[in-house]
Amino acid sequence: MTMTDNEPVAPGPFHSKDLEHSTSAFRCISEAHQGHSGSSLEWNNVTFKIGDKTILKDCTGLLKPGELTAVLGPSGSGKSTLMNILGGRQRAKGKGKSFGGVVSFSGQVDEPVKFRSRIAYVMQDDSLIATSTPREILEFSAKLRLGAKQDMTKEEVKDLVQDLIESLRLTSCSETLVGKELIKGISGGERKRTSVGVELITKPDMIFLDEPLSGLDSYAAYITVTVLKELAERGVPVMVTVHQPSSEIYQLFDNVMILSAGEMVYYGKTSRVTQFFDKYAGLRCPPNFNPADFVLFALQTEPQETIQKLVSAYAKSAEEDIVPTINTIRQTHKELATDTSRPGRASFMVQFRELFYREVLDTIRNPVVLIMRYMILLVLGLMFALIFFDVGETQDQDYWLANASEFQSYFGAIVALNIMAMMGSAQTAVLAYPAERGIFLREYASNMYSAVPYVVSKTLVELPLSFGDSLFLMIITYWLMDLQGSFMLWVLTLWLINLCASSLAQVLGSACNSAAQAIQVLPLLTVPQILFGGIFTPIENIPVWLRWLQYVCFLKYGVNITYLIEFGDDFDVINDQQNIDPDLLGLYLGVTFALLVVMRVAAIIILKKKAKFVF
Known part of the structure; x- marks a missing residue:
């Protein structure tokens, strides 16, 4: 499906009654995050080097409440590294590493690692226990991350998990094992939504997702982004790295951040990206063409001089528009108070109990391993x-x-x-x-x-x-x-x-x-x-x-x-x-x-x- 820059996409196969029903179900997730709305993330002149190699160079941007932002760029452009640094998941300092720039959360300047507890991070790989069900995985996360709250009963935890299961459209597979190569399990889209649910348990202030659409079919990808769109509309900033989104999925994003060789080429409204490329580099998007495909193709085929024109144009516009906004936020910010409602780590006994129970289930539900174990002992013993x-x-x-x-x-x-x-x-x-x-x-x-x-x-x-x-x-x-x-x-x-x-x-x-x-x-x-x-x-x-x-x-x-x-x-x-x-x-x-x-x-x-x- 393709689209022009200023022309809305006609209703496609995903705009059906059953989709409207599903998006209404997603609303319970969004409402659960209303109490954490209003957070923002600001960064300017972020530079990161490993040895002599520059991974990121002078990146500046602002993630606002209520916005769903896509991060685009060719492979190796620094998308994941930027997200990891901003989310406090990248060791930015150490032997052979160099980090520069300023990062702030809702105006409070500090090391990004200090904000990581406020930012949910969904990794690209769906690392889940194959012998657990989606319900068990969500309950495991809830008991360890919400069980420390004195005012949250077991019944309330179960209700929250049930709401997530319904909202993420996991009801039909909630009692099915996740599975792996030798264990039949749920689909790729269901695995991804389970991974998202694990991080939504804590009602985070902000959500980062690294390539959440990889390996999903078009409908599963659209459903996933719709979940994120609903969350963003309730005041939770969401940033997503994506690889070649369809035009219908691209349309769901409010903003798009584009990187090339570690430098920011563009950051702004998705509807204006083609105008930006046309104005500053003379690159015109053909009619009825997916802007995301156009941008990625241009970044990998145009000469470096052309790309640098876009980098310089964005740097100038950021200095004029984004940096003053960042400075205002930092000057007027209130000190981030310790969020007592934010759950801490559960007690040692709770951690041990849940891990022990999961390990026992994993052993029982994988009888083939036990059978092979004793068959080998039998043969070698004899x-x-x-x-x-x-x-x-x-x-x-x-x-x-x-x-x-x-x-x-x-x-x-x-x-x-x-x-x-x-x-x-x-x-x-x-x-x-x-x-x-x-x-x-x-x-x-x-x-x-x-x-x-x-x-x-x-x-x-x-x-x-x-x-x-x-x-x-x-x-x-x-x-x-x-x-x-x-x-x-x-x-x-x-x-x-x-x-x-x-x-x-x-x-x-x-x-x-x-x-x-x-x-x-x-x-x-x-x-x-x-x-x-x-x-x-x-x-x-x-x-x-x-x-x-x-x-x-x-x-x-x-x-x-x-x-x-x-x-x-x-x-x-x-x-x-x-x-x-x-x-x-x-x-x-x-x-x-x-x-x-x-x-x-x-x-x-x-x-x-x-x-x-x-x-």
Whole structure:
């Protein structure tokens, strides 16, 4: 569909009775934000550099109450970076970074990060828990972000969630799992509206959305922008980065901001953009042509000299019209009072409870993962049991010294079980954190919870699963291998090694940005554990300058403990060969548990550091 600059678009397929019904339903969202109307955002001469590269240069603008603003520009023009900086989501200062300019919220000048709690930010990627429903996702957000308000009851929270579900046209899918590649779920448009609803829960003063229309069909995109238009009309400023909007969607926006190579080319009414391009660059939009398509095409095909004419023309008009308005707002502003009605983060127990419940549901609703987990244990356990079949015997030290090869097989079985407990847990856990990275960063940035209850909740859900793994492995192998030590002590020791391995994987998964990175680095942390396990060579044969690494390898402690479970403390010669001291059994247990705790704390610290800013 196309349109001229001064000619309204004829009613299209979206202007139907059912659309009028839906927009009336959106009104409840808008009314919920009336108490936060009147906020504005001002910025002038904003410049941002990383190294020698200029990302933004002398950007000036003003976001007013009641206006829906589109941000247009070619890829790499700085759209998302400008929005991230204005929304306090971009680390603007630091090594190799340079930031200049002034930003103010309703006239109060400060660092943008100070305003981030007042600005809802919907990211481009819909990072949602695949095994949760839209209703559960909205209730999760409400309980963590509104539950801290003393005057908001559970019933009121549920009513708010129901209003959002109806307003965002999610009623038909409210009880359907969000889904992912292997789990059938809701549509792309429904996912996007769920993401919007998560941020609308807190009734923000302002809303930023990064490419919310990507991947949506024309009707779903139109419905999404209509929601935002309704909110803007109720006094909530809304800024949206869009990529090639249709003419009908373009018409819904009040203003358009256009960037090219980090510089602002135009910022003003959508109806005047073609006149601006014609007046200052001689670029005339053809009749019946979408202005958005015309602008984006011109910015990528016209010579740089032509684009600079537009940049200079806007800079002059901003200096004459926008800057005086910004100065007036800043001179007459009232100090932003602390908004006591704005919900803070819920208590630790509430955070933990909701995260724990969600983690349990995620485990239960994904039975394929559990089935595969135990099938792998069954196959590998049987393989180990058959390879080391009937290896265990009750013999004295002299027998084992005389039959070194048999002892090596017996000892090899002990090490192999420890390795299996380690690898089975590490492989699973190392993928979990990168897979949920986007979800954690979005929710952490939205102040839903801290890293501590997030890690603790995952740890407690993991405890019975890890115990089940160890128990299942020993049921398969213990009698077939004819092991002599206490069955329950074996289970408990492998459980401890399993938890240590998942803790190590947590640290790695928290530090890596993707599952591919984590998988590539994992051998660097697990192979040394195996080398110092004592199966390939006795510890005493390892060079002295490397031997100290055994003291930070939890697998070595696991081998020592299970060795003592099997052979007791009577084999002084063999104990010396394996560098195992029966008198230090308590120390082995204590150090192993300490390593577990240290690695979990390290995972928390890494997550907090990486999530301090989302971008």
